[in-house]
Amino acid sequence: MNPVYCIVNQKGGVGKTTTAVNLAAYLAISGVATLLVDLDPQANATSGLGIDKNAVGAEHGGSPTIYDVLVNDAQPDDAIIPTCVPGLMAMPSNLDLAGAEVELMARVARETILRRVIEPLRARFDIILFDTPPSLGILTVNGLAAADAVIVPIQCEYYALEGVSQLMRTIDIIRRHVNPSLEIALVVMTMFDARVRLSQQVVDEVRRAFGDRVSPTVVPRNVRLSEAPSHGRPVALYDPASRGAQAYRKLAEEVLKLGQAR
Amino acid sequence: MNPVYCIVNQKGGVGKTTTAVNLAAYLAISGVATLLVDLDPQANATSGLGIDKNAVGAEHGGSPTIYDVLVNDAQPDDAIIPTCVPGLMAMPSNLDLAGAEVELMARVARETILRRVIEPLRARFDIILFDTPPSLGILTVNGLAAADAVIVPIQCEYYALEGVSQLMRTIDIIRRHVNPSLEIALVVMTMFDARVRLSQQVVDEVRRAFGDRVSPTVVPRNVRLSEAPSHGRPVALYDPASRGAQAYRKLAEEVLKLGQAR
Numbered sequence: 001m002n003p004v005y006c007i008v009n010q011k012g013g014v015g016k017t018t019t020a021v022n023l024a025a026y027l028a029i030s031g032v033a034t035l036l037v038d039l040d041p042q043a044n045a046t047s048g049l050g051i052d053k054n055a056v057g058a059e060h061g062g063s064p065t066i067y068d069v070l071v072n073d074a075q076p077d078d079a080i081i082p083t084c085v086p087g088l089m090a091m092p093s094n095l096d097l098a099g100a101e102v103e104l105m106a107r108v109a110r111e112t113i114l115r116r117v118i119e120p121l122r123a124r125f126d127i128i129l130f131d132t133p134p135s136l137g138i139l140t141v142n143g144l145a146a147a148d149a150v151i152v153p154i155q156c157e158y159y160a161l162e163g164v165s166q167l168m169r170t171i172d173i174i175r176r177h178v179n180p181s182l183e184i185a186l187v188v189m190t191m192f193d194a195r196v197r198l199s200q201q202v203v204d205e206v207r208r209a210f211g212d213r214v215s216p217t218v219v220p221r222n223v224r225l226s227e228a229p230s231h232g233r234p235v236a237l238y239d240p241a242s243r244g245a246q247a248y249r250k251l252a253e254e255v256l257k258l259g260q261a262r
Numbered sequence: 263m264n265p266v267y268c269i270v271n272q273k274g275g276v277g278k279t280t281t282a283v284n285l286a287a288y289l290a291i292s293g294v295a296t297l298l299v300d301l302d303p304q305a306n307a308t309s310g311l312g313i314d315k316n317a318v319g320a321e322h323g324g325s326p327t328i329y330d331v332l333v334n335d336a337q338p339d340d341a342i343i344p345t346c347v348p349g350l351m352a353m354p355s356n357l358d359l360a361g362a363e364v365e366l367m368a369r370v371a372r373e374t375i376l377r378r379v380i381e382p383l384r385a386r387f388d389i390i391l392f393d394t395p396p397s398l399g400i401l402t403v404n405g406l407a408a409a410d411a412v413i414v415p416i417q418c419e420y421y422a423l424e425g426v427s428q429l430m431r432t433i434d435i436i437r438r439h440v441n442p443s444l445e446i447a448l449v450v451m452t453m454f455d456a457r458v459r460l461s462q463q464v465v466d467e468v469r470r471a472f473g474d475r476v477s478p479t480v481v482p483r484n485v486r487l488s489e490a491p492s493h494g495r496p497v498a499l500y501d502p503a504s505r506g507a508q509a510y511r512k513l514a515e516e517v518l519k520l521g522q523a524r
């Protein structure tokens with residue numbers, strides 16, 4: 001069964017997009033047919049893959065975005081475009097998506113619109129990933145309802161630790177009302193800085209809470225990861241020898257093994 | 263006229279809370295009667311000041327939170343509590359606030375609920391600050407509608423740069439429909455790392471766009487700033503000699519001068 005993963009954490013700036021883009025790239029590079037869906041109006045995953053977010057969108061004369069698919073019933077196939085990575089396709093986002101929260105609020109079965117969109121795509125792709133915005137609104141809820149499991153990036157910082165219990169509560173609610181089989185596939189520690197005592201303390205605390213669901217791969221703070229998006233490339237194409245790239249390559253191998261075990 | 267500032271940027275993890283807590287602390291230390299209102303359900307500003315977010319809230323037997331004030335008409339005065347910094351009061355938040363988005367959606371004049379709450383408090387405080395969540399939903403819109411001006415933290419990273427145009431668009435909309443006198447008081451560059459070329463490129467780009475509204479004080483990446491919240495203290499009390507503390511002390515002086523010039 002081809003897994004669908006939602007990358008989620010309502011705390012801002014913890015590495016959701018960086019994980020989505022780089023994980024998707026390494027999965028595709030290893031031969032896995034991968035789709036990355038950008039559910040964030042900020043469209044960082046879209047631009048992190050070198051796609052011009054001002055050139056997409058039905059209202060701007062481009063191919064449809066995830067907004068057009070969710071809100072205006074555009075064909076999902078028409079919204080899927082190739083990226084700079086062979087084997088990696090994307091369903092891009094743009095600022096139109098900022099309106100989706102209000103526009104979808106009154107719809108019948110508003111939480112499962114994305115699930116119905118993704119269903120027919122499962123046969124075409126080996127793995128589907130969602131990047132989500134830093135909130136627990138309708139877009140993230142759609143991601144959680146459509147996914148088989150979540151991947152949770154947690155930044156090695158104090159404030160990021162505080163938000164984890166809120167996230168677990170939300171996942172429980174989704175499981176009870178919308179998606180009973182939603183699992184926690186992986187917790188990924190990000191922006192680890194070995195020189196900072198707090199980093200290790202956060203890792204230890206998360207390992208105590210989540211046990212072996214925490215990936216043994218800890219993503220280090222690595223400047224190449226933050227430079228790559230300014231070149232519109234995942235780190236696999238920007239600087240594959242960097243420590244950041246190596247961490248995401250290992251993570252992709254782990255996610256592949258998880259998928260096969262399902 | 264006692265200014266009210268909203269600290270805003272929908273991009274996640276750019277230093278909104280760190281700026282709100284540490285600016286508020288240094289303003290209070292310099293003798294300014296300061297109120298910090300936490301409009302984020304994550305309640306990071308609340309815990310960054312050492313307030314136990316599980317001990318507040320009318321439904322939990324504690325003093326009311328901003329949620330109780332906005333949604334259940336609790337008295338604002340009852341929700342204002344002292345902090346570990348003399349002269350700094352706070353209106354704390356907790357997870358209840360996550361429900362406000364939906365609960366306020368159908369209210370008449372939902373965008374200006376906070377403005378009506380804050381109006382009578384202006385006489386009691388020299389400066390009022392709002393910390394906001396990483397989204398442009400009802401809570402942030404309430405902050406923008408109730409403020410005289412915004413303070414915009416921008417992280418010295420590529421993705422953070424992308425979100426600025428969306429934020430400016432939203433501020434324009436608020437000005438046109440809800441708060442015609444809303445100004446941009448200050449843009450603050452955060453997490454600057456002198457070893458990273460990208461940092462300086464982002465600073466240059468933001469200065470080109472915002473000119474002298476960009477504070478000359480650039481907040482460096484400084485581990486003491488990320489450690490302080492784990493001790494429930496602003497950096498002014500945790501490590502006042504650190505570079506992070508010095509930057510926020512200077513920023514407070516600048517904000518004071520701005521306030522006097524109004």
Ligand SMILES: Nc1ncnc2c1ncn2[C@@H]1O[C@H](COP(=O)(O)OP(=O)(O)OP(=O)(O)O)[C@@H](O)[C@H]1O
Nearest residue numbers: 012013014015016017018134220221222226274419
């Ligand atoms: N391991 C890392 N090392 C260095 N920089 C990183 C790392 N991971 C992410 N970054 C940078 O940190 C910032 C935040 O990461 P990112 O935007 O991926 O987080 P996010 O959770 O998607 O944010 P948001 O909540 O706004 O969606 C970005 O500028 C990114 O380039």
Ligand SMILES: Nc1ncnc2c1ncn2[C@@H]1O[C@H](COP(=O)(O)OP(=O)(O)OP(=O)(O)O)[C@@H](O)[C@H]1O
Nearest residue numbers: 012157274275276277278279280396453483484488
């Ligand atoms: N100048 C700095 N140097 C080092 N760490 C910092 C600095 N500013 C903020 N941090 C840390 O970076 C993380 C993100 O900052 P913060 O939580 O203040 O951002 P935010 O914009 O409020 O995030 P959110 O969007 O989730 O509300 C926190 O862990 C914080 O401690």
Ligand SMILES: [Mg+2]
Nearest residue numbers: 016017040044
């Ligand atoms: Mg993101």
Ligand SMILES: [Mg+2]
Nearest residue numbers: 278279302306
């Ligand atoms: Mg914050």
